[in-house]
Structure formats: structure tokens, C-alpha cells
Amino acid sequence: MLTTTDPRTGVTVPTALAPTAPEELSPITAAAAVAGAELQRRSRAWRAGLLRALADGLEAERDGLVEAALAETGLAAPRLQTELTRSAFQFRLFADAVDDGGYLEAVIDHAADTPMGPGPDVRRMLVPLGPVAVFGSSNFPFAFSVVGGDTASALAAGNPVVIKAHSSHPLTSERSFTALRHAADAYGAPEGMLGIVYGQSAGAALVADPIIAAVGFTGSLSTGRILLDIIERRERPIPFFGELASVNPLIVTPAAAAARGSAIAEGLFASFTGSAGQLCTKPGIAFLPASADDIVATIVDRARDAGAQPLLNARIHASLDEIRQRLVDEGGARVLVAPHAGDEGFSVTPAVLEIAAVDLTAAATEEAFGPLILFVRYDDVTQIDAALATIPPSLTATIHSESEDAALTARLTDIVMPRVGRIVYNGYPTGVRVSWGMHHGGPWPATNTQHTSVGVTAMRRFLRPLAWQDAPDAVLPDELRDHAVGVPRRIDGVLRLG
């Protein structure tokens, strides 16, 4: 049987859940395939309603879900409440996007003469890819797990979903799945539309299953590499959308440090220690002027005074220790505040490290998942350029600067632009807004594709284009018929609103 551990106490107890046996997987993916065909026969309006029903179903189970996640993740109740709200909001935002229909990227090219002769009638739109495997993360039991963004975007795109439950929160996963399943059943969704598997072997088998058409993954680079290897051994490779690793450099200019040092210290401390620093957008490296001792002193004080927070599991707890040691031994970082463990469970206090910009090498840029920050102190802003180049591409970069810094802000923007997926100005990268324009991705190793896992355009991952040439009206989707209205379409090269 599977066990579950309370990170606040370290106590492990058995659950009633068993790892999914090899012979149990095929019926799940086969049912997903059947459901996929059925989903294609339902309208977008039906699907938008489904997503809203799932949001309602989730919120109806709020108390039980948050209680389960509290015991399995050790994350604070207010954070978990907000996260659940976010997941429900996300389902509803995708419902709006499905209603809007712009995501279909519908195009109609009527038959026409071309310089190469007569051109046929060609119509194109995006269609669902097929059953999607979703691997939830440890750190977001609601936003990137059973009910998270991958599940919501894959369903919004019209695909069935089979979820690999995260081993850190099996009971939260099971409760979340039951909430979704009940809401989907009540709404009349096809039976195999949602599936779940437990255990590492079942997860590996899921990725190898010929019915699975794509994988959404949020987790470590090492696990991502293992799943990519499985995909490369498939007879037919499939797309893998991995959100993998990110150190999220944050830069404070001398002018910003002088003007807002105290506010930046408070904001930065909150950003790297919130949720015990276990966020993929945590600012792990902050560039500070050598002169900004006040910012450092404030953060050092806050870190020394901070109570221990539980980390998600024993592996993350042990790994944080090892990485911190490597940053010192191999990266040459100095320890300004050493963390100490809490009395029980996997708790730790924040760690603060420091290095001179001219001494920064790749060995000091490893991602440390947890409440740890490395200050990179520069004497001159020109030292930032070379130091930034040693940092692996990330999901985000953040620039704190003043209006007098216009040229410097532009230059820093140019430097970070090729290396990240989102640039934050005078704020903090944590707290990713779920909206139409959000991009949560970046060059390898942040992600392995040009897609986002947060925001409306996350749907694009689970869609593929299909073209119909000289098709009779009867076989065309409604959205591609001449007289259809209601979705934005590009007709003979001209974009028209719905």
C-alpha cells in the first residue's frame, strides 16, 4: 500500500491506496481513448459548461481538500485556500477561452487563383491531440497537481486526462480526483475522460502507453530527463511539455537600492521564503550593489528571526542541505545565515549566502529548492553582464530600477530577454497571475518547449492543427463553415472577430 507522511512531524502512515498494477493501466487509457472520441462529438458550449462544473465541484469540497493538503504538504492554510481558489478560477478562465473560440486559430482560405495556378479551398483549425498524461508537482497540490493547470488546459482543449498522482500527497490527489470525478459524472461527461494512476512504475508505464498522446510535467530536471528517455524509446514519440528548473535572477540597481532598499529587502525576503521557498519562480539569486549592506542586513535579520517551516518531503529536505553545501564548497559562496532544522519533521529556517559578482561561476548557480537565496554583490553594474551569463536560462528575471535608470533598465532587459520567459519590473516573480497573457516557460532548462504551463495559451500544448481541403460542408466542424459565426477567424488572409 502507499503511505503518506506529514512533513510537520515526519510521521508516516499507511493509506488505503495501492500502486496501480500494470494490468490496471490499459483499461484506464483505453477508456480515455473512447472518451476522447466522444468528447469530439460534444460542442464547445458543452465543454465550457463542464469546466465550470468542475470548478464548482472543486469548491464544494474545499474544506476537505485543504485539510488533506495541510496534513500532506505542510503548506500554510491561507496559501492552500488561495491555491484552491486559483484552481477553480483557472477552470472558469479556460471555460471563457473555450467559449471565445480564438484558441482554435480558425482559418478559411477560399479557392482562389494563385501565381502557381488555381488554389483549392483550405480550412484549418486546432483539434484535440488525444489522451494527455499529467504529472503533478509536489509543491502545488492544487495548482499543478490533479486539479491543476495541465489538467484544466488539456480538458479545455478537448482531451481526456490520465493523472499520475504525486507520491508526496496521495490522499489529497485521491480526494481531488474524486471531487472532479463526481462533478464530471453529474455533468454527464464520458466515463473515461478522467483517470488516475498511483506509483512510479505506473507513471513510467503511462508515458510509454501507445494511447497517450502528450505529457504535461512539472517537476525536477532529473525526473523530466527520465520521462524524456521513455518517450525517446516509444515507437511513436509524443510531445513532452516539461517545466523543469529555474533560478530566477533578480537584479537591484544602485539607484533602486538607494531609493527603496528597505521595501526591496522586505519584498525579497517574503518572495524567497514564501511557501518555504518551494516555488519554481522563487528568486534564487539576487544581484545587489556592494554598497547595499542595508538590504543584506535586513534580510539577514529576518532570516535569523524566522521560525522553521516544513519542507514538502524528506527528499527535498535532504537535497536542500546537499545543494547548500555544494554552493559553498564548489561555488565558493559564503554563508551569511546558516539554516537550522526545526524540532520535528522536515522543517528548516531560511539560509542566506553571498558571493562577489566577479567570483560567480556555474557551480554557484544550481537551483536550491527551498528558502535559500544567494546574493551576488557587484561593484559596478557592468559586472552584472558576465555574471548573468553564468546563470542557466530561467522562467523569469526581475529588474528593480528607478526612472533615472532608463538606459540601464533597457540594457538589462536586452541581456535577460534571450534567457527567460518573463521579465518582472519592480516586483517579484513569485505569484504567477493566471491570465490570457501570462507566460510560464523559458529556454532550457526552464522548460523544454516553446509553450507555457500557466495562462490561457497553455491549451496550445494539447492541440494540433488539422486542414480540410475542398471539404463538403457536412464534414466540416461548425467553426469552419462559411456561415458560422461566433469565433474569430482569418478569412482569405483577413482576421475577423467572432
Added chain:
Amino acid sequence: MLTTTDPRTGVTVPTALAPTAPEELSPITAAAAVAGAELQRRSRAWRAGLLRALADGLEAERDGLVEAALAETGLAAPRLQTELTRSAFQFRLFADAVDDGGYLEAVIDHAADTPMGPGPDVRRMLVPLGPVAVFGSSNFPFAFSVVGGDTASALAAGNPVVIKAHSSHPLTSERSFTALRHAADAYGAPEGMLGIVYGQSAGAALVADPIIAAVGFTGSLSTGRILLDIIERRERPIPFFGELASVNPLIVTPAAAAARGSAIAEGLFASFTGSAGQLCTKPGIAFLPASADDIVATIVDRARDAGAQPLLNARIHASLDEIRQRLVDEGGARVLVAPHAGDEGFSVTPAVLEIAAVDLTAAATEEAFGPLILFVRYDDVTQIDAALATIPPSLTATIHSESEDAALTARLTDIVMPRVGRIVYNGYPTGVRVSWGMHHGGPWPATNTQHTSVGVTAMRRFLRPLAWQDAPDAVLPDELRDHAVGVPRRIDGVLRLG
């Protein structure tokens, strides 16, 4: 030195071109990186003008280019003329798309309250990926080679391009490159924007080069696999967009065979023998009713009467023979018309094979690049379903049916839809229209991603999203400023025209 061979005679002569030496590659990609940064500083209007200048430059060299390609590919002059026209048209179509700006997928989410608290201002659009390596194909010296769709779409997206010249037509590649280079220089493009390398080793090194950000490839599955392996060994993997293999099933219903048998026979013969059958969209397998002996007889007659056409190179010539033999020996196909070689060079006449639908296995579905078709004869339309399932996913499927076939047409559409990227009705898959709505891709092994290599949306391959959060106006691209106009944008969830 590199050699070139006239496929019409088989005579090989030396050229003045040398394989690119290992030490010559770095300066080319380094110059591309510099050019990429410079391109970002130029406007979309500038880039649209560049694409039009390249189209003009290409057409100005038309006679010399077609002459070079005639000698190196053995393709017919009218076909090469049309192909060059198509490549020039394609540059101009991408210029229109760049002017339009819809491809930017611009989104503005103003700061707003959300159920999770205040949300920041988030703006997103697509930006160039970086220097793109383009591997041209043997069979399209203009449309999928130095001047082809990958080059045009990568440049349109704002990226520098480094081309690996195809070994089958080095002189055509060199002339094409010179034509582009002169036009680009005259227009004032940055020097490193276009590069070219020769030879297999240089191609492999190009894919491994850290500066290269993506690869566009049209060619065989086996070469595609080799390049994918190189990418997997890179420290930072990059996207690989491969157009790899396709058998393009074509289905003729009994009603269509009865109503239009003669026209279908002529159309199908032209489609599988045009350009000596060396098209990725060639219908390689045609489902015909057992009763449609007239269609078969007509095509058999045409094939017997046909003169030999040169294949592109010795490898394709030898491979076609081997594959035909395997289709017979291992696939159980019967030979209706055996090909015979021409008097000199790599010429062959068309081959026609046949098998019963109930006997079709995967061994008979291998792609044969050249003028070869396999007829699959069915007694009953229900036999088509299982037979189609043995055929690998393809770029296209084609359905010939009559209006009385409405239910059958719908059923066949449903069957082929998950297996292809384009469905053609009562026409032929060859002759791919270059337009806004065209999709030229499909599930593995047709392509390895959800993208097209023909049509305006081919640009999407070489772009990535970038988000700006709470950015000062000065660092935002013009297209994301509040008061900018001219491009379609989604503002606070509502799509607005330019």
C-alpha cells in the same frame, strides 16, 4: 571538393565547392548570433521589406537557378519554374503576415483585481527564437531548400538562418544562396543573417552548435533520427521540426469509382507520377473497390506507356528498388506493372502494385519515394477501417466520394482524422497550396511536432512567447504599448483588430 551528379546521365563532375571545415563553422554561427541581436532592433516593416527584396532577388536570378536545378535534380523545367515562382510568392506571403502582425499573438492584461488578490499588468507576445539551422530536402531545390519555406518562415519570424546545403544539388544551393545574399546585402541586412554550410559533418556540427536555437528539417525518417540523437546529446536541447515520412492513403468509394472512375484514374496517375513520385504528399496507397478494374486498367496502361523519369540521386534510385522488393517479398503485394530503368542515369518508369485489403499488413505500408503506388482492393467498405489502421500516420489522407455517400464520407473522415494533418476531398494531396490555412504536418512519423512547414503558421515554429510584467513603456515592444495600433491584440480578454 564536393561533386555534383546529373541524374539524367549519372555523370559526376567536381565543383569548386569544398565541405565546410570544422573551424569555419563557429564564425558563421557567431555572426548569426550578432545578426540576430541586430534584427531585433529593426522594425516589422523593415523585415517585410527584406522578405520582398529576397523574393525579387530570387526572381531576378530565375534563369540561372532553374538551369542549375535542371542539371542537378533532373526535374522538369516547368515544374522548376513553378517551384521558383512558389518560393518567391512564399517570401511575399510571409511579408504580408509580418505586416499584419497577427502572428505575434499579442496580449495585454492590465493590472486588475482577481479572486486571488491584485493581479499585475502582464503583456505577452512572440519573439524570435534565435539562429535557425535549415536542412533542405533533395526533392524541392527551391521550395524546401536554401530558399524554401523553412528559410522564409525563420527569417519572417526575425531569426538569422544557417543552411545546410543538400548534397544532391550543391551548385543550385550555392547559386540560391548567392541570390539571397546579394538581395539581402543590397537591402542592408546584417551580414551574418544568412549562412550556409556544405557537407554531412558540417551539418552534424551545426545541429550541435550551442548558438543554434532550432532546426528545420525536411527529409528521411532515418536522417531525422540521427539529427534528433545529436540534439539529445546537446547540453541544452533545442526544438527540432522534422517533416519525415508519409504514405498519404487515398480512398475511392464505390460510388465515386462508378461515377468518375476514368477521371480518378487520370488524376491519380498524374499525382503519383508527377515529379517522378518524389513528393512527400504523393499518394502511395490507394483504396479501390474490388469492382473498380477499370481504374486499375487505365493506370496500368498509363504506367506501361510512360517514359522513364530520372530520380534525384543514386541513393533514391537504389532505395526505390529495394523497397519495392520488400513490399512484394515481405508485404505480399503483387506487381501489376514492373518498372524498368531508363537508358542512362537514375531513370525509372512507374511501378504499380496491388494487394487485397484483408491482406494488408504494416510490411506493405512502407513509404516508397518515387513513382510507385500500391492499390488496396476492398470487397466491402467496412474492410477499409482495419486496413487504414495498419498505415502509419501521414501528412494527408484523401477521400473520393459522392454526395450520396454522406454517411460513409463522415465515417471515413472520423477514421482518418486522428491519423493525418490534412484531409483532401475529391482531389489529390500533391500540390500543397501555400496559404494562411495550409497545414503540412501530421502525427509521427509524418512530423515530430504539432507544427506545419508550409503556410503562414510555419512561422510559429521559430518564435517563443515572452511576457513583460509591470514593464515601463520604454522597454516594451511597440506592439505591446497601450496606445500602439496596427496589430490584432487581445486586451483584457477581448480580441481587437489592428
